[in-house]
Amino acid sequence: MAENTKQKVKGRFAPTPSGRMHLGNLMCALLAWLSAKSQGGSMVLRIEDLDRERSLEKYRTLLIEDLDWLGLSFEEGPGENGPCAPYDQSRRYPIYEQDYRRLLPRIYPCFCSRAALHAASAPHLSDGRVLYSGVCRTLTEQQRKERMRLRAPAYRIAVEDTVIGFTDGVQGWYQASLAQECGDFIVRRADGVLAYQLAVVLDDARMGITQVVRGRDLLSSTPQQIWLYQLLGFSVPEFYHIPLLTDPEGKRLSKRDLDLDLGILRQTYRPQQLTGMLGYLCGQLPMPQPITPAELAQRFDWAKVPRQDIALPRSLLSDLSKL
């Protein structure tokens, strides 16, 4: 393909403002940014605030500040900044509705309680997820009407019996049977909130995202998302599922690990030190050394990013404990 007809790379970082960013979130933002920038592309900052109860304005403000502090700039988003505005999910409902309507022939209400879904008799997958039995798919209109009076349903999409595979930029080939490993999945929750699985596809497609960089924990939900892309006639982006950060014992970090949130990290490190630390952990530098994201982008190479989860060195944690 000639260079001038090649699609321009557009990446994105899409955090949920439900807490201060931690080191793992920052690593994801940095890798997405480095990938796009090293290929001459642009970046979108999208705020995933569909869950209004968990999302707080103060965290939205802080995450924008923290990204800016590290030196990550975004060509589009958040808020109204760019041609695909708004970039905050809570304000995109009118846009979602158009695509949601196109899926309606496959969507049905599910009245199952949480307890029923997780009953011991439900088929469990090897990773602990529960496969939905499809029991509500065959309810008659009359049965649906009766149950509607008792409880607000969630809405599921009926999947096809097909296998979806793709080559992940970090993890390699991955495939799953939609019917046997995903099952009919929820596209709208009982409280009316659009499910993450659907919103993320609609946003990435409508914002013209060409590469998605996110945590390895989302790898198993990618086949169903690719299927949604195909169903709606969207072109499928490239996926890069990156390793997760763990503590030195291999336990995954979470937002509860407050000692690694940006509020604390910013008291100890300068942005270039933190970038160098992350660059080292991601295989881009032989040892931690101060560097800017723009400098790191010049030498960025996906082939050097490890597939396996990354354990934080004890020295990093002991630096922080001296505070």
Ligand SMILES: [Zn+2]
């Ligand atoms: Zn059901």
